Amino acid sequence: MGKKNPWKIVWDVVDKSDVVLEVVDARFPSRCRSFYLENKIQEQSNKELMLVLNKSDLIPRSVGKRWLRFLKREGFHAVLVSARERLGTSILRKQIQRFAPRKNKHEDIVLGVVGLPNTGKSSLINILKGRSSAPTAPIPGFTKAMQLLRIGARMMVYDTPGVIPSAIPFSDQLLLGIIRPERLSDPIKACGILIKTLEEMNPGIMLEAYGIPFDNVDSFLAQLAIKRNRVLKGGDPNVDLIARQVIMDHVKGNIRVYEQPPGEKRENKADEELLKDHDASEVEML
Numbered sequence: 001m002g003k004k005n006p007w008k009i010v011w012d013v014v015d016k017s018d019v020v021l022e023v024v025d026a027r028f029p030s031r032c033r034s035f036y037l038e039n040k041i042q043e044q045s046n047k048e049l050m051l052v053l054n055k056s057d058l059i060p061r062s063v064g065k066r067w068l069r070f071l072k073r074e075g076f077h078a079v080l081v082s083a084r085e086r087l088g089t090s091i092l093r094k095q096i097q098r099f100a101p102r103k104n105k106h107e108d109i110v111l112g113v114v115g116l117p118n119t120g121k122s123s124l125i126n127i128l129k130g131r132s133s134a135p136t137a138p139i140p141g142f143t144k145a146m147q148l149l150r151i152g153a154r155m156m157v158y159d160t161p162g163v164i165p166s167a168i169p170f171s172d173q174l175l176l177g178i179i180r181p182e183r184l185s186d187p188i189k190a191c192g193i194l195i196k197t198l199e200e201m202n203p204g205i206m207l208e209a210y211g212i213p214f215d216n217v218d219s220f221l222a223q224l225a226i227k228r229n230r231v232l233k234g235g236d237p238n239v240d241l242i243a244r245q246v247i248m249d250h251v252k253g254n255i256r257v258y259e260q261p262p263g264e265k266r267e268n269k270a271d272e273e274l275l276k277d278h279d280a281s282e283v284e285m286l
C-alpha cells in the first residue's frame, strides 16, 4: 500500500467524526493548535471540537487551570489529561457525552483524534481503550495511517498520523519535538536555537536541568560533554552527540518548560510545582 498524505487522512477522519479531539501538548498549547483545522471543524454544525491538553503531568496545576479558563473564555471545550499518568479520562468521557451532537440512541459516537506529531494521540487512545492498541513512540511521525478502535459500548475512535501546518517556525518545531534529532544536519546550531527558546520561556532552566549556566551554546555543550564524559579520541568534547542528547532530553519532557496562557497573570514560582511532583490525581479535579 502506498503512503497516503497524512493531511488527507486527517480530513477523512474529521469527515467521519462527531467529536474531533485536537490533542495539544499542555506545555505549549497555543503553538500546537491548528487554527485552520479548528475553523474547518467549527464551520460544520454536526461536529464538535474539543481541545485535549495532554502531558499535563509536565505542567503545574495552577498553569493548567489558567489554560482551561483562558480556552473556555474563548469559547472552546477543553480538558486536561495525562496519558502517561492515566489521568483525566473520566472527565474527558463525560465532556464528550455532554457535547457530542445528538444521535440515535443505538448509534456510536465517533471520535477523531488529531494533532501535531508526538503530542500523545496514540497514547491517549490507549488509555481510553484500557490496553495498548495504538502503537506509540517518542518519534514524531510514528503513526502512519488511520486506525478505528472501540473504546466503549457506544464510542469509537479514529487515530490519525500527526500533521504539521506548513507555517511552523524552525524554533517551534524544535520546541514541539517534531523534528527527529538524528535527522538534523547541524545539531549544535539547532540545539542553540532550542536552548534560547527554553531560556526565554523559563530563565535559568539550563542551570536547573544540567547544573551548568547557559551563556553560549558552544561553551555550554563543551562543559556538558566533559561532565558526562563524552569525549572524542583526541580528548575533545563530543559536542555533536551532546547537542542531540539535549534535544532528546527536551523531547522526552525532562527539561521543565511550559508556556503561560495569554493575558493571564503568572503566579509566583513556588505555586508552579509540577503536577507529577505533587498529587497527580489533582488533574481529575480541575
Ligand SMILES: Nc1nc2c(ncn2[C@@H]2O[C@H](COP(=O)(O)OP(=O)(O)OP(=O)(O)O)[C@@H](O)[C@H]2O)c(=O)[nH]1
Binding pocket: 054, 055, 056, 057, 058, 081, 082, 083, 084, 085, 116, 117, 118, 119, 120, 121, 122, 123, 124, 135, 136, 137, 138, 139, 140, 141, 142, 143, 144, 160, 161, 162, 163, 253
Ligand atoms: N510526560 C508525558 N508524556 C507523554 C504523555 N502522553 C504521551 N507521552 C509521550 O509522548 C510521546 C509520543 O506519544 P504518541 O502517543 O506516540 O504520540 P502521537 O501523537 O501518537 O505521535 P505521532 O503518531 O507521531 O503523531 C511518547 O514518548 C509518549 O510516551 C503524557 O501524558 N505525559
Ligand SMILES: [Mg+2]
Binding pocket: 121, 122, 123, 135, 136, 142, 143, 160, 161, 162
Ligand atoms: Mg501516533
